[in-house]
Amino acid sequence: MIQRPRGTRDFAPDEMETRRYFESLMRDVARTHGFREVSTPIFETTDLFIIKSGPGIVEEMYAFKDKGDRELCLRPELTAPVIRFFVSDLTTYPRPLKMFYFGQCFRYERPQSGRFREFFQFGAELIGAPTAESDAEVIGLAASIIKRTGLKDYRIRVGHIGILRSKLTSAGVKPDDMVKILQKLDKKLYDEARPLMKGAGMTDGDLEDVIKTTQITGPMAVLDDFTGEAKEHLKQVFEVLHAYGFDNVSVDLGVVRGLAYYTGMVFEADAPALGAEKQICGGGSYSLSELFGGEKVFSSGFGIGFDRVLLALKREGTTSPRTGIQAYVVPVNEKMRAQAFKIVADLRDSGIVADIDLMRRNLAKNFKYADSIEAHYTIIVGEKEAEVSSVTLRDMGSGEQVLVKINDLVGRLKK
Amino acid sequence: MIQRPRGTRDFAPDEMETRRYFESLMRDVARTHGFREVSTPIFETTDLFIIKSGPGIVEEMYAFKDKGDRELCLRPELTAPVIRFFVSDLTTYPRPLKMFYFGQCFRYERPQSGRFREFFQFGAELIGAPTAESDAEVIGLAASIIKRTGLKDYRIRVGHIGILRSKLTSAGVKPDDMVKILQKLDKKLYDEARPLMKGAGMTDGDLEDVIKTTQITGPMAVLDDFTGEAKEHLKQVFEVLHAYGFDNVSVDLGVVRGLAYYTGMVFEADAPALGAEKQICGGGSYSLSELFGGEKVFSSGFGIGFDRVLLALKREGTTSPRTGIQAYVVPVNEKMRAQAFKIVADLRDSGIVADIDLMRRNLAKNFKYADSIEAHYTIIVGEKEAEVSSVTLRDMGSGEQVLVKINDLVGRLKK
Numbered sequence: 064m065i066q067r068p069r070g071t072r073d074f075a076p077d078e079m080e081t082r083r084y085f086e087s088l089m090r091d092v093a094r095t096h097g098f099r100e101v102s103t104p105i106f107e108t109t110d111l112f113i114i115k116s117g118p119g120i121v122e123e124m125y126a127f128k129d130k131g132d133r134e135l136c137l138r139p140e141l142t143a144p145v146i147r148f149f150v151s152d153l154t155t156y157p158r159p160l161k162m163f164y165f166g167q168c169f170r171y172e173r174p175q176s177g178r179f180r181e182f183f184q185f186g187a188e189l190i191g192a193p194t195a196e197s198d199a200e201v202i203g204l205a206a207s208i209i210k211r212t213g214l215k216d217y218r219i220r221v222g223h224i225g226i227l228r229s230k231l232t233s234a235g236v237k238p239d240d241m242v243k244i245l246q247k248l249d250k251k252l253y254d255e256a257r258p259l260m261k262g263a264g265m266t267d268g269d270l271e272d273v274i275k276t277t278q279i280t281g282p283m284a285v286l287d288d289f290t291g292e293a294k295e296h297l298k299q300v301f302e303v304l305h306a307y308g309f310d311n312v313s314v315d316l317g318v319v320r321g322l323a324y325y326t327g328m329v330f331e332a333d334a335p336a337l338g339a340e341k342q343i344c345g346g347g348s349y350s351l352s353e354l355f356g357g358e359k360v361f362s363s364g365f366g367i368g369f370d371r372v373l374l375a376l377k378r379e380g381t382t383s384p385r386t387g388i389q390a391y392v393v394p395v396n397e398k399m400r401a402q403a404f405k406i407v408a409d410l411r412d413s414g415i416v417a418d419i420d421l422m423r424r425n426l427a428k429n430f431k432y433a434d435s436i437e438a439h440y441t442i443i444v445g446e447k448e449a450e451v452s453s454v455t456l457r458d459m460g461s462g463e464q465v466l467v468k469i470n471d472l473v474g475r476l477k478k
Numbered sequence: 479m480i481q482r483p484r485g486t487r488d489f490a491p492d493e494m495e496t497r498r499y500f501e502s503l504m505r506d507v508a509r510t511h512g513f514r515e516v517s518t519p520i521f522e523t524t525d526l527f528i529i530k531s532g533p534g535i536v537e538e539m540y541a542f543k544d545k546g547d548r549e550l551c552l553r554p555e556l557t558a559p560v561i562r563f564f565v566s567d568l569t570t571y572p573r574p575l576k577m578f579y580f581g582q583c584f585r586y587e588r589p590q591s592g593r594f595r596e597f598f599q600f601g602a603e604l605i606g607a608p609t610a611e612s613d614a615e616v617i618g619l620a621a622s623i624i625k626r627t628g629l630k631d632y633r634i635r636v637g638h639i640g641i642l643r644s645k646l647t648s649a650g651v652k653p654d655d656m657v658k659i660l661q662k663l664d665k666k667l668y669d670e671a672r673p674l675m676k677g678a679g680m681t682d683g684d685l686e687d688v689i690k691t692t693q694i695t696g697p698m699a700v701l702d703d704f705t706g707e708a709k710e711h712l713k714q715v716f717e718v719l720h721a722y723g724f725d726n727v728s729v730d731l732g733v734v735r736g737l738a739y740y741t742g743m744v745f746e747a748d749a750p751a752l753g754a755e756k757q758i759c760g761g762g763s764y765s766l767s768e769l770f771g772g773e774k775v776f777s778s779g780f781g782i783g784f785d786r787v788l789l790a791l792k793r794e795g796t797t798s799p800r801t802g803i804q805a806y807v808v809p810v811n812e813k814m815r816a817q818a819f820k821i822v823a824d825l826r827d828s829g830i831v832a833d834i835d836l837m838r839r840n841l842a843k844n845f846k847y848a849d850s851i852e853a854h855y856t857i858i859v860g861e862k863e864a865e866v867s868s869v870t871l872r873d874m875g876s877g878e879q880v881l882v883k884i885n886d887l888v889g890r891l892k893k
Contacts, residue, residue: 065525067519067566068521068522068550071521073518073519073566074518075568076515079514079517090498095830096826096833099491099494100494100495104482104486105582106540106552107482108480127542129586144482144488147480150480151479151488152490157850157851161833181519192836194838196836306815306817306819308823356479401720404722405723408722417511418576421607421611421615422573436512436572
């Protein structure tokens with residue numbers, strides 16, 4: 064038997080219906096927020112991700128050469144492709160330019176629970192001005208999407224990379240050391256961060272102050288003692304989020320997102336239902352387009368781990384509505400087949416989910432099949448009924464059967 | 479500037495909206511026909527496609543080794559992956575099992591007009607019994623989908639590979655020669671087919687009879703002189719399609735689809751708007767699962783070239799509806815910002831596509847931006863209006879402005 068590749072998944076009909084339901088829902092929320100969808104290829108030149116994340120990324124990707132010896136890779140994430148697209152084709156669009164996307168991403172690593180080599184990401188990018196409203200719009204979209212999925216327990220934590228950066232700069236840390244230190248702080252690896260900070264020339268006092276800062280979490284009031292642009296910016300972001308009615312958003316200066324291109328606000332969302340690996344969303348404002356040869360622009364965005372959100376919903380017991388088969392049509396014999404096909408065609412044309420016997424089964428077997436596909440009704444197309452332009456409509460739940468005029472079927476079945 | 483890989487495309491918001499519109503429409507039609515969606519990975523083991531199509535396929539694919547030295551490739555089509563999935567996981571599902579799918583496929587060839595290295599395919603597979611109804615159900619779904627896209631000019635041509643096969647067998651052709659001959663006949667390369675047929679031991683009379691047979695096209699009546707199972711099967715298929723109301727379906731015994739695994743009915747759909755490369759859909763009944771280690775089952779299916787259908791629609795001048803931005807909210811000053819965000823949040827929660835000034839622009843610049851994003855209305859959140867719990871609603875088409883109670887906004891804007 065041919066196997067599917069390791070770390071990948073096939074999706075059967077029930078699961079796919081759930082996935083498409085939540086995918087559509089996310090897309091609808093993004094659209095109502097004035098974001099519009101864009102799409103980029105499944106593979107990119109490897110350089111794109113090396114420029115963004117450094118050469119170490121190659122080890123974590125499906126990288127390959129095409130027959131023209133070009134270095135390509137399956138995309139590990141979607142921000143870099145979307146910003147590449149922006150730089151090459153979308154710079155003349157009105158600003159703010161608000162884009163969203165949904166698609167497969169790939170990582171080459173040991174498959175483990177909830178982490179696949181092929182996974183799905185929903186995300187958004189906003190390109191415009193560095194206003195608090197722009198950052199709030201991005202957080203607001205992420206929060207609205209998560210809320211609309213029906214996830215019960217989730218937390219959004221918002222920080223500002225500028226606060227730590229200015230503290231590190233004041234303490235004499237040089238840009239090259241800064242990234243390494245921030246990466247350790249991001250992972251809360253304080254024992255590894257301390258020697259790096261000492262090595263970068265920080266005093267013990269400055270060092271402990273930075274570590275204490277990354278541990279500041281809570282409502283906006285925890286920043287009361289802070290001054291400066293970053294604090295003012297965060298305050299305005301929270302005001303907008305408050306106007307939106309989001310109450311499970313808090314300050315967390317420990318959100319660092321250890322990548323060099325983040326510039327200001329940074330945020331993450333967690334779903335406690337997922338346990339240790341609880342992050343479902345991450346983002347912030349960043350500066351990437353100039354790395355790809357474009358002008359420097361303000362941008363802010365996020366990625367939502369679609370598979371993780373679905374897993375969190377499942378753990379919380381949230382389900383999506385099932386469409387099901389509304390009507391299953393059965394001709395009682397060969398003579399009635401043409402009429403049965405005419406009926407099923409009319410139902411389908413009216414948007415009713417309808418199916419028909421294709422196996423030439425007897426009535427008992429057809430009822431069994433109708434049950435197995437969870438059909439709500441079976442329509443029995445019989446000769447006697449046809450004489451009065453009618454069919455027998457059987458409610459598969461109650462077993463009740465009624466005679467219905469063929470012309471009334473659509474009205475009767477249309478919800 | 480970093481380029482996107484050759485032969486691939488990015489899709490900007492307008493184009494993406496069109497693509498999603500038609501993708502949803504196809505999905506909806508498939509669902510109303512009782513087909514359910516499945517999904518498989520972007521890459522597969524290379525063997526899967528070698529088993530299906532022979533080793534020659536490797537040259538036409540993006541094939542690569544992963545770090546575990548496994549031979550993988552980007553999928554060139556979706557029937558083989560779906561049947562692999564069926565064999566490994568879906569054999570216990572009730573039959574008929576009706577599946578559809580939509581996704582990217584990849585081919586490694588010289589990019590040319592309308593043919594990309596990354597392209598999109600919509601398709602369906604039915605696994606059940608070899609009844610005429612099953613084949614008609616598959617053709618009927620393809621036809622319904624094409625019809626519902628709004629494509630004006632399209633033709634569906636249905637043949638039966640069994641007719642040619644039995645003629646070739648009667649004429650003494652061996653199975654190995656048969657495939658090669660059928661591939662030439664599929665491409666109407668008669669000058670190349672003739673020496674192959676002679677070499678396979680056919681008489682001139684048999685040879686010309688086969689060639690004449692591949693040229694038989696027209697209504698069902700063109701098969702009046704034929705007898706046998708294949709003709710009877712086609713006749714019943716056409717009866718069902720007639721019950722469905724499809725009138726642009728004709729017989730074409732020249733539809734051969736030169737691949738060894740087709741077993742009976744074969745069909746293609748063309749859009750004349752595309753010129754020489756006019757095929758938009760192809761399919762038929764086939765036997766694949768036993769090649770992948772499963773039981774032999776009856777299966778019938780098709781693939782629609784999504785990009786080609788969109789190109790044909792474009793050439794015919796068919797467009798898709800635009801959603802557009804229903805309302806663009808502008809606070810007249812900083813003081814009104816919280817109220818403006820509250821208003822836009824309420825509109826969005828009600829499903830209204832709404833946007834808001836994120837750039838702190840003045841009113842004139844905001845009107846200009848509202849026009850550029852094609853907003854239907856601008857909502858001006860002013861201080862005086864707020865005193866009477868109202869806003870100014872400006873129709874961006876007519877320029878007309880009216881005072882509207884904030885509580886009435888949703889009702890007024892909801893279509």
